[in-house]
Amino acid sequence: MLDETNSGNVLVEVRDLKMHFPIHAGVFKKRVGEVKAVDGISFDIFEGETLGLVGESGCGKSTAGRAILRLYDITEGSIKIDGVEIGPTPQPKLREMRPTMQMVFQDPQASLNPRMSVAAIIGEPLDEHTDFSKKEKREKVLGLMDAVGLNRDFANRYPHEFSGGQRQRIGIARALALNPKFIVCDEPIAALDVSIQAQVVNLLEDLQEEFGLTYLFISHDLSMVRHIADRVAVMYLGRVVELATREELFRAPKHPYTQALLSAVPEPDPSLEEKVERILLEGDVPSPSKPPKGCNFCTRCPQVMDICKEIDPTGKEIAAGHQVACHLYADT
Amino acid sequence: MADGAEPVLNVRDLNTVFKTRSGSVHAVNSVSFSLKPGELLGVVGESGSGKSVTMMSLIGLIPSPPAQVSGTGVEFGGMDLLKASDDELRRIRGARIGFVFQDPMTSLNPVFTVGYQIMEPLRKHMKMNKADARRRAVELLELVGIPDAERRLKDFPHQFSGGMRQRVMIAIALACDPEVLIADEPTTALDVTIQAQILELMHELRAKLGMAVIWITHDLGVIAGIADRVLVMYGGQIVEHAPVKELFQHPKHPYTRALLKTIPSVRGERADRLEVIEGQPPILRAAPTSCSFSARCEFCFERCLNENPPRFDVGHGHDTACFYDFDANGPRHQPNMAMTQLAGGVGDAG
Numbered sequence: 146m147l148d149e150t151n152s153g154n155v156l157v158e159v160r161d162l163k164m165h166f167p168i169h170a171g172v173f174k175k176r177v178g179e180v181k182a183v184d185g186i187s188f189d190i191f192e193g194e195t196l197g198l199v200g201e202s203g204c205g206k207s208t209a210g211r212a213i214l215r216l217y218d219i220t221e222g223s224i225k226i227d228g229v230e231i232g233p234t235p236q237p238k239l240r241e242m243r244p245t246m247q248m249v250f251q252d253p254q255a256s257l258n259p260r261m262s263v264a265a266i267i268g269e270p271l272d273e274h275t276d277f278s279k280k281e282k283r284e285k286v287l288g289l290m291d292a293v294g295l296n297r298d299f300a301n302r303y304p305h306e307f308s309g310g311q312r313q314r315i316g317i318a319r320a321l322a323l324n325p326k327f328i329v330c331d332e333p334i335a336a337l338d339v340s341i342q343a344q345v346v347n348l349l350e351d352l353q354e355e356f357g358l359t360y361l362f363i364s365h366d367l368s369m370v371r372h373i374a375d376r377v378a379v380m381y382l383g384r385v386v387e388l389a390t391r392e393e394l395f396r397a398p399k400h401p402y403t404q405a406l407l408s409a410v411p412e413p414d415p416s417l418e419e420k421v422e423r424i425l426l427e428g429d430v431p432s433p434s435k436p437p438k439g440c441n442f443c444t445r446c447p448q449v450m451d452i453c454k455e456i457d458p459t460g461k462e463i464a465a466g467h468q469v470a471c472h473l474y475a476d477t
Numbered sequence: 478m479a480d481g482a483e484p485v486l487n488v489r490d491l492n493t494v495f496k497t498r499s500g501s502v503h504a505v506n507s508v509s510f511s512l513k514p515g516e517l518l519g520v521v522g523e524s525g526s527g528k529s530v531t532m533m534s535l536i537g538l539i540p541s542p543p544a545q546v547s548g549t550g551v552e553f554g555g556m557d558l559l560k561a562s563d564d565e566l567r568r569i570r571g572a573r574i575g576f577v578f579q580d581p582m583t584s585l586n587p588v589f590t591v592g593y594q595i596m597e598p599l600r601k602h603m604k605m606n607k608a609d610a611r612r613r614a615v616e617l618l619e620l621v622g623i624p625d626a627e628r629r630l631k632d633f634p635h636q637f638s639g640g641m642r643q644r645v646m647i648a649i650a651l652a653c654d655p656e657v658l659i660a661d662e663p664t665t666a667l668d669v670t671i672q673a674q675i676l677e678l679m680h681e682l683r684a685k686l687g688m689a690v691i692w693i694t695h696d697l698g699v700i701a702g703i704a705d706r707v708l709v710m711y712g713g714q715i716v717e718h719a720p721v722k723e724l725f726q727h728p729k730h731p732y733t734r735a736l737l738k739t740i741p742s743v744r745g746e747r748a749d750r751l752e753v754i755e756g757q758p759p760i761l762r763a764a765p766t767s768c769s770f771s772a773r774c775e776f777c778f779e780r781c782l783n784e785n786p787p788r789f790d791v792g793h794g795h796d797t798a799c800f801y802d803f804d805a806n807g808p809r810h811q812p813n814m815a816m817t818q819l820a821g822g823v824g825d826a827g
């Protein structure tokens with residue numbers, strides 16, 4: 146893992162990325178607006194580091210992850226992977242790059258073919274992108290199953306014969322098959338029990354150390370993000386509102402949204418649970434098709450000021466490597 | 478909850494076996510528990526330990542074949558659900574027992590709008606007209622915190638984010654004011670703030686409507702915050718059962734103890750490496766004849782390899798399926814707990 150100096154090479158550079166989904170209405174399916182799922186985000190991911198991406202449900206994390214891997218044709222912006230601009234690259238040309246960039250999906254079910262055995266699912270990318278012999282392939286697949294904590298004896302079973310958590314591990318094993326460089330992990334451990342979450346997180350860390358992997362780790366589980374991420378970006382309604390090193394973010398969160406988010410984490414000890422001080426957010430989450438005027442968070446912010454309802458704050462570096470988009474920090 | 482209230486759901490000795498091409502899988506082994514009105518029963522356990530299959534079995538959601546579901550009984554509303562006809566079960570599901578599935582994409586139909594899928598049970602079970610069903614659907618989506626609810630009725634599931642789909646599932650399960658809600662990992666895709674909102678909603682519905690809830694989760698923080706009692710499952714069995722505080726303060730099964738150690742925290746020291754429970758889960762080829770945790774257990778002794786431990790009553794409404802007695806630091810000398818006593822719901826003592 147990387148230390149805080151961020152002296153490494155930038156592997157992924159995202160600038161002003163926008164992904165808007167059109168809204169159609171009426172019999173003629175006229176375009177009446179758009180869902181601004183990702184609305185201008187910028188950050189770098191250094192080689193060998195893990196950037197955590199957190200934020201509330203629907204704020205655009207998955208969309209951002211998918212857009213960066215160009216699973217969508219993006220609305221606007223630039224994405225450079227290893228110095229190569231892939232923002233406007235047409236889909237067929239992206240195929241060659243696919244083995245180096247992988248994604249572990251949020252819905253394991255949707256990405257597993259029910260008619261293929263587990264061994265076939267995990268081995269599928271090997272068929273497509275390597276010339277392994279049958280025996281080599283089998284070895285690799287069994288090794289991957291060990292690595293993610295799936296019993297080898299299950300290699301010939303079908304996805305429906307597995308529990309939810311076991312299915313998620315199948316997806317992770319497959320993503321790892323081609324030794325990718327950059328992996329977008331979209332809530333990869335949400336469906337797992339804590340011990341297996343820990344196994345998978347330890348595994349991701351081991352693989353990172355061994356192969357210098359780079360991760361974008363999307364999660365709403367802040368305790369896991371705190372464990373695995375080197376730096377953390379916090380999203381709210383299509384924007385990145387704060388970005389800092391893990392230590393900074395958890396020790397001294399600056400954006401009122403980050404502060405509320407951290408305070409809301411449930412405490413796994415009923416005797417402590419009652420003592421935790423929480424900042425409760427009031428008000429409705431605005432829709433990404435109608436973001437409010439000014440700061441996106443102004444409708445729920447406990448420290449809202451007049452200016453927040455007028456002017457959209459831009460990201461500012463308030464300390465080395467610590468960016469915040471909030472008017473409270475305008476003069477620092 | 479009033480002590481001694483009649484349970485709304487009483488599950489006695491439930492077993493589920495899958496017959497697959499590669500042999501049998503004994504996914505649920507002799508599971509007994511009960512649930513009282515207004516109560517929230519948390520269910521935790523290792524991935525693959527049978528949490529989902531248990532709950533789906535008891536309301537007839539496991540296709541048979543390949544599965545065989547058997548048991549002494551699943552009592553609900555004066556009926557035995559194990560003997561109920563498919564028609565009766567269909568009428569109960571979605572109306573009197575709401576179910577939130579673990580994987581929202583498999584239970585939301587991709588070709589129907591979300592609005593249609595919420596309104597359908599309202600029209601079918603509650604006989605609402607279209608306008609009323611629509612109003613109720615908007616209200617439900619707002620309850621689970623979906624912005625712009627009215628407009629989103631016409632959207633299809635793929636247009637929702639992962640966490641929104643989960644909330645749509647919760648809205649559907651709650652549509653007909655069920656007596657029992659079974660929620661299988663309902664908040665895995667939700668961030669903490671929205672999760673808190675959903676938990677608050679559960680609280681209200683339990684207090685207002687006396688709805689009883691079974692909440693399956695791996696998030697022990699959530700369990701600590703909302704459960705009255707907790708079941709811990711391992712290898713298709715209930716290995717520990719206790720009121721929530723008692724469980725966290727005095728865990729008595731080695732699996733539970735190991736599980737509690739694995740939780741990372743956002744507060745306090747950050748560990749360099751996360752704790753895991755070493756070893757592999759059991760394969761469940763046959764009904765257990767030894768303790769299913771023995772291979773991974775540091776307290777294992779000879780008896781554990783020769784007998785499957787029954788659930789021992791350790792007082793305070795707490796029972797554990799383990800031959801090791803942590804209070805005596807040695808093997809347990811205690812008669813088994815009678816099955817009838819278990820099924821009656823050892824409930825909220827303590």
Ligand SMILES: Nc1ncnc2c1ncn2[C@@H]1O[C@H](COP(=O)(O)OP(=O)(O)OP(=O)(O)O)[C@@H](O)[C@H]1O
Pocket residue numbers: 305306307308309310311336337338495497502504522523524525526527528529530531579761
């Ligand atoms: N259709 C099936 N055929 C064969 N085995 C099955 C089938 N469905 C489930 N199983 C097995 O039954 C066991 C229990 O699965 P279940 O889905 O109940 O686990 P779970 O406790 O809900 O786990 P998770 O936390 O991962 O969701 C698992 O070992 C699983 O592999």
Ligand SMILES: Nc1ncnc2c1ncn2[C@@H]1O[C@H](COP(=O)(O)OP(=O)(O)OP(=O)(O)O)[C@@H](O)[C@H]1O
Pocket residue numbers: 166180181182200201202203204205206207208209251365433635636637638639640641666667668
């Ligand atoms: N294909 C699509 N068409 C229209 N709207 C979409 C589409 N995909 C996503 N959206 C919308 O974009 C917004 C962001 O969705 P996204 O899935 O990125 O959220 P998320 O941050 O990953 O949330 P979660 O934590 O719940 O998974 C949501 O309002 C969602 O409804």
Ligand SMILES: [Mg+2]
Pocket residue numbers: 206207208251331638639640
């Ligand atoms: Mg998502």
Ligand SMILES: [Mg+2]
Pocket residue numbers: 308309310528529530579661
């Ligand atoms: Mg499950």
